[in-house]
Amino acid sequence: MMRQFKSQLLALMALATFLSGCGGEDSIHPMSTLAPRSDLANWIYGLFLEITAWDLLILTIVIVAFILAVFVFSTRVGEAGPPTAVSSDLTLEIAWTLGPALILLFISIPTVRLIFRSQPRNAVANELPITVVAHQWWWEFHYDDGSGAITANELHIPAERPIHLKLVSNDVIHSFWVPRLGGKRDVVPGQVNSIHLISTVPGEYYGQCAEFCGVSHANMRFRIFVDKPDDFAMWEKSQAQPGAVPAQATAASRGAQIFADSPCTTCHTINGISKGYVGPDLTHVASRTTIAAGVLTNDPHDLTEWIEHPETMKPGARMPDFGLRGPQLNDLVSYLESLK
């Protein structure tokens, strides 16, 4: 008896642990679709609950039918032989054809309605258009509101304002996914896909490429910072400025010269110095919290490691090691970390 009680208790605890893995506190579940923070994510969550309710109804019916069959309608020991076989029953056949068809209809109507609702045909008033370019293996964001702001791997958007993300790919198929702000959408070469959303709660939300796109697919992460409207306006204005010019005769100013003379300029833009476009725009790289598409922290230690061993830190990374070491590398890192 005790043993049975113990195993039941264990099963209950396992269930509770499993359920606690779905949703809840922000910091514990940063990538849960069950803690929505935008209108789009809320709609999808509502649809999920609606379909789950239908599923629960079906589960209940099946369990009740099973219990009735086993405990009420079964033959008992000592009773006469098996019940008479029924070869066909028209009413039953109609019932189990119509039943599932109706359930599918109940599920498909709100699903199709949500698809249309989430993809408005015309531009929404006051929307902020942003082009998202997927690369192997990082994300580029262009603000198409005339500000000229460009950033990589860390998208800032204002809360309570309609956002229109135009998703394009530079190479293969990727998938843009920020679980708490909305559903996945494929990013397909030669095609522009859209996501429309209004984020409701300022905060930091994690994103991840959700379509296998090569060796560093798992390292193709990003973040969306939902800012209060005033904070966003300040951020966007600062991002549109040219890169900071370091004071004369400092490590950073020597680093600026090293950058200008290096092959880095063929791939990276620093507004005012270079115009590369293969890798992320570094004009305000120091204003980001992470580097290498969310894989490393943006601090001198990780940045140094990244420039020295890109291939080790992120397999398949397009950035080669140019052999910068020692004081030269330190100066370059000082410069990059000064680009707020």
Ligand code: CUA
């Ligand atoms: Cu990009 Cu997976």
